[in-house]
Amino acid sequence: MKTLDTFDWVSIGLYFLVLIGIVIWVVKKKQNNTEDYFLAGRNIGWFVVGASIFASNIGSEHVVGLAGAGAGNKLPMLIYEIQAWVVLLLGWVFLPFYARSGVFTMPEFLEKRFDARSRWILSVFSIIAYVLTKISVTIYAGGIVVAALLGIDFWTGAIATVVLTGIYTVFGGMRAVVYTETLQAIILVIGAGVLTVIGLQHVGGWESMTETVGPEYLNMWRSSSDPDFPWPALFITSTIVGVWYWCTDQYIVQRTLTAKNIKEGRRGTIFGALLKLLPVFLFLIPGVIALTLKMRGQLEYDSPDQAFPVLMSNLLPSGLRGLVAAGLLAALMSSLASVFNSVSTLFTVDIYKKLRPNAPEKQLVKTGQIATVIVVIIGIIWIPIMANISGVLYEYLQKVQSYIAPPITAVFLLGIFHKRINAQGAYVTLVVGIIVAAFRIVLELVKGSLDPNGLLFYLGDMNFLNFGAWFFLFCIVLTVVVSLLSKAPSKEKVVNLTFGTITAEEKAANKSSYSWVDITISIVVVAIVVGVMVFFNGK
Template sequence: MKGLDVLDWVVIAAYFAILLGVAWWVIMQKQKNTEDYFLAGRNIGWFMVGASIFASNIGSEHVVGLAGNGAGDKMPLLIYELHAWIVLMLGWVFLPFYARSGVFTMPEFLERRFDSRSRWVLSVVSLIAYILTKVSVTIYAGGVVVSALLGIPFWVGAVATVVLTGIYTVLGGMRAVVYTETIQAVVLVVGAGVLTVMGLDAVGGWSELKTTIGAEYFNMWRPNSDPDYPWLPLFVTSTVVGIWYWCTDQVIVQRVLTAKNIKEGRRGSIFGALLKLMPIFLFLIPGVVALALKMQGRLDWDSPDQAFPVLMANLLPSGLRGLVAAGLLAALMSSLASVFNSCSTLFTLDVYKKLKPHKPEEELVKTGRIATFFVVGLGLLWIPIITRLSEGLYEYLQNVQAYISPPIAAVFLLGVFYKRINSNGAIATLVGGLIIGFTKLTLEIMKSSFESGSILFNVAHINWLVFGAYFFALCIAICVLVSMCYPAPSAAQLNGLTFGSISSEQKSENKSSYNWVDITTSLLIVAVVLYIMFSFSMLSL
């Protein structure tokens, strides 16, 4: 694999100089209170909100993992990149409730809707989930990319990524994260877009790519009898994970909460949904191109997760290679920075402040900075487990999320759409779901130690997509049945927090926050998603 030359390093250095300059400017601004440090003063416009949503999502699992899917015959997982329609749900369905409640975090919203028990459980589960998925996965991919680009040991690259990102995240807070993510989103789109175009040109065009790989390779819909990716469980589980991630997860929702108002937040989510359509072309297709070039004997890599960095290093000319390398590093850093800030927010406001409610604002900001370091350390310790759960980084991420997301998605969906759900139903679902999900995850990690054919082995062996679909249905049932055994919530508790309790004044306020442009753009995005779903099927191949 070709290494970076002097011109590449000049481009990378220029990128980081701009990035750190912006971060330093933000750090110099006073951030003495929690609203400014954790939510950037709630004063961000729609463009930066959308770019921040995109940059927060497009991290290691996409740069490394999605291209690995394209190179590793895992096309069905493409469905996770067709969640632009769920990003729209964040702006159109959930945001008005979050904004009206005035909350900082998602656990805080559950406390408003239910009680403090739900807030505690979601806070703990979210922090654990970040360590198992976002933090460890991003650090792992950072090590893979940096070591591939610079030719240094994996752990050196992983730790270097953490340190560099942690410095400006800890010091600058949410405002530094949002501003730098906007720059990183632009660099990433330009860099990966150039690689896609040049890759297709190198392989001989789209028709030659399909001829080399085989048209059937692009089919994302497999029969329900498929042992790995049955289409119906894939659709159900991916949708549940999508609702959890895009509509209830702190990392994403925190971006729209930084907006000036509901109108800017909704438009930010629409812009984020539009950008969400790009990863298929920016990362998946380059992975397929890398596979085609390997089949043609023009490229070589050992693991599918290496496809993107190897393609970049060998295909692009000097200077341009540095730009795309900067885009790779940008994606890794933006994703990591988002997680750092959200973990800090959750721990400080939902754990520390609840234990010590009289601490001054400056003390809370300081605590948030310290909390980041502990989360990073735990993420580093979890990295060795990643390779035991799945052969691919992206699949590992979706695998774990299928065990974490169902109870949270069920509680938020029912909490917003069904006013009869009460605090006992919510806590039973969250605690029960936590136990069931982590039991399945533990059994899967230990599967090799069980006797083949035993009960524990069979449970561990259940397809994760099938398990996720049934798990979600069980969570819905628990939430409804337990709620029916206890009194309904009072009207005062529900005020404006569910569809059945919105006042006419609140409805009018929400209606005035959008126009025909917002509606038309949203419908266009949904149409594009449906078109892509059809295009990657046997019906069109």
């Protein structure tokens, strides 16, 4: 890999100066109440909402991992990147219910629709999951990226990035997060877009690249009997995970709740869906380009995950290389900032405020800041543990969401679509779901010591996509059966929170919140998704 030169460092320096300027501007604004600190005063426009959704999703491990999938014959993983249509579900289906309920957090919505027990379970579970997966993986991957790009050691890169991100998240709150993410999204898209164009020119165009890797390499659809990516289970489980991640997870939904109104929030999700189409071309294709150049003996790297940084450092001119390096740093920082802010929101609104309902607004904001600092410290403490874990567990962490998503997706979907679903059904499903998810993770870790002909080995060895699909069906049945065997929910638990109970006034308000333009762009997004699915069929 080539090291960064003076022009590259100037680009990185300018990026950080702009970032510091945005944070100072935000900190000077009023942040005295929880709505302002955690939801940016609910006054953000659609462009910033959409850019923030995209930037939150794209972390440095995401960029590196997706390029690695392109370079490492794991093209079926592409299906997780063309879920723009699921992002549309957030704006068209879920957001109106969230906005009407006036909630800050997803656990808070569960309490309004069901009861406090569901809220507590989702709050605590989400915080633990964020700290152990999102934060640790992002810091670990980010440390490697920073070390490789800037030529500094892993620890310096990881800690500097965490501390810098932590500082602006603590002082600026959600407003700092969404505005810095907008800048970061723009830089990342421009930088990676230029790399894709230069890379394709370098390999002699798309057809020349396809000839080198073979057309079958670009096939995201494997047979239903494929041991790794059977296509029916791939489609079903990726959709379940997609609905959980894009439509019910605090990390993403919090961005739409910052919007001025439903109209701006929905337009933000439509813009976010358009941006979500980009990773295929910005990160996956560079991975295939890197593989092409490696097969031709023009590029060298040890593992597929190194494809993006190596390609970037070798192909891009001076100055531009620094801009893309800044973009990668931006991706890392935006992901971390989003998690830090989401964790502090969950802790303050769902746990601290519940324990101390009379706490003044200023104290709640201060608690959110302290919670962010604690999460930053835990994240740093977790680095050496992550650093000692092999790459196998890093891959393994990607599977974990297939076990986390089914119970949460089932409860939210049924809660919104079926008014007969009650608190007991939601509570039992969440508790049983978490136990089953933990049980599957343990079985997967110890399956080597189990009897190969036994049921426990079968459950631990089952393809994670097949397991996710069957687990979701189990959660749906469990929620429905428990709900039907217990008392129906009261009227205040369903009115305006489920389909079929929306008042005429709310229906009229929702109808006036979109136009033919919103519908047309949404249809175009879905058409592009279908087009990508057809294009990557290896023919």
